[in-house]
Amino acid sequence: xxxxxxxxxxxxxxxxxxxxxxxxxxxxxxxxxxxxxxxxxxxxxxxxxxxxxxxxxxxxxxxxxxxxxxxxxxxxxxxxxxx
Numbered sequence: 001x002x003x004x005x006x007x008x009x010x011x012x013x014x015x016x017x018x019x020x021x022x023x024x025x026x027x028x029x030x031x032x033x034x035x036x037x038x039x040x041x042x043x044x045x046x047x048x049x050x051x052x053x054x055x056x057x058x059x060x061x062x063x064x065x066x067x068x069x070x071x072x073x074x075x076x077x078x079x080x081x082x083x
Contacts, residue, residue, distance in 0.1 A: 004052040007038040011054035036065055 014035060017028035025032070039055035048058050056064060 004042055004046060004050055005054070006042050007035055007052055007054040010035040010038050033068065036061060036068070040065065 010031065014028055014031045017031050018025065021027035035054070039052065039061050042052060042055060043050055043058050043061070050058075055061060
């Protein structure tokens with residue numbers, strides 16, 4: 001199956017944001033949400049076996065979406081809960 005590049009611009013925007021913000025993931029949460037939504041849409045259109053280097057596998061994507069619903073959305077938030 002060919003590799004989808006549908007979500008590549010969103011993945012690149014995350015990299016730019018991380019670079020500009022000292023790799024503080026919490027500053028880029030909105031872009032991460034947009035990437036995950038793009039990936040979800042890709043899987044809905046292309047099926048569960050779709051492939052993209054920009055998207056996690058469907059099972060991991062579902063886990064990440066669930067975690068974000070629970071408020072565990074970024075590394076900084078998770079670091080604060082460990083202290």
